[in-house]
Amino acid sequence: MSRTMFLILWLVIASGILTFMALAWRARNRRDAGLALPDSGLAGDxxxxxxxxxxxxxxxxxxxxxxxxxxxxxxxxxxxxxxxxxxxxxxxxxxxxxxxxxxxxxxxxxxxxxxxxxxxxxxxxxxxxxxxxxxxxxxxxxxxxxxxxxxxxxxxxxxxxxxxxxxxxxxxxxxxxxxxxxxxx
Structure with a gap:
């Protein structure tokens, strides 16, 4: 395997991992959207x-x-x-x-x-x-x-x-x- 092919292979693997991580974080954001808290501030002492x-x-x-x-x-x-x-x-x-x-x-x-x-x-x-x-x-x-x-x-x-x-x-x-x-x- 040439150096160019090796580099291309690792770039494909790295981009796949990064894509998976981004999709998983987006799914986690959707899953936890129900826990979003109201924007009302607190005024107590x-x-x-x-x-x-x-x-x-x-x-x-x-x-x-x-x-x-x-x-x-x-x-x-x-x-x-x-x-x-x-x-x-x-x-x-x-x-x-x-x-x-x-x-x-x-x-x-x-x-x-x-x-x-x-x-x-x-x-x-x-x-x-x-x-x-x-x-x-x-x-x-x-x-x-x-x-x-x-x-x-x-x-x-x-x-x-x-x-x-x-x-x-x-x-x-x-x-x-x-x-x-x-x-x-």
Whole structure:
């Protein structure tokens, strides 16, 4: 096989893979269109504001490896998260802000991993909420410190006192993640 034929073969393979990826992302966008949130802003008093938080992903409750393509929450990046009396605002850099009404917020939890990131035990904060179509979903964040993560959980607890109960045993929790550290010794 000549170098030219080899190059053409690899170009065909690469373009096929890229085409498949684009079609799959488009199908995911159509599938998750029912979860699109209303554009209404929140006007309640600020309970707690967190700047420059690592937004990881939004997944269906109990399916930590299945990313949802919700407008405003599609891509991993830095976010400003504001907990208000009437809900939670998530503003991922480069995306339009997402406003979750307090009535749709189910609570918080923690995990060691989600699609896009695996960290130490309880290193990710989960925000459980319900989409407009009734599906339970979880948005995950990586805070700079454990203290920030606890303040986030306390602030969400003020507006959504109901307990966060994962709908499936597939959710990564403390008992399912393993790591070795000096704390465990």
């Amino acid at each position: 600020v309970v707690q504001a967190f700047e420059h938080v690592g937004y990881v992903s939004t997944t269906p409750a109990g399916a930590p490896l299945e990313r949802l393509a919700i407008p405003g929450l599609r891509y991993k990046g830095w976010a400003d998260v504001t907990v208000r009396r009437d809900g939670v605002e998530i503003a991922v850099t480069g995306e339009r802000p997402v406003h979750l009404a307090a009535a749709s917020v189910r609570g918080t939890d923690s995990a060691g991993g989600r699609i896009g990131k695996v960290v130490e035990r309880d290193g990710l904060a989960l925000l459980g909420w319900e989409g407009t179509d009734g599906r339970a979903v979880e948005s995950s964040f990586r805070f700079q410190t454990a203290g920030e993560q606890r303040r986030f959980a306390a602030a969400v607890g003020e507006i959504a006192p109901s307990a966060f109960a994962p709908k499936s045993s597939h959710t990564l929790t403390t008992s399912q993640t393993t790591h070795t550290s000096q704390e465990d010794a």
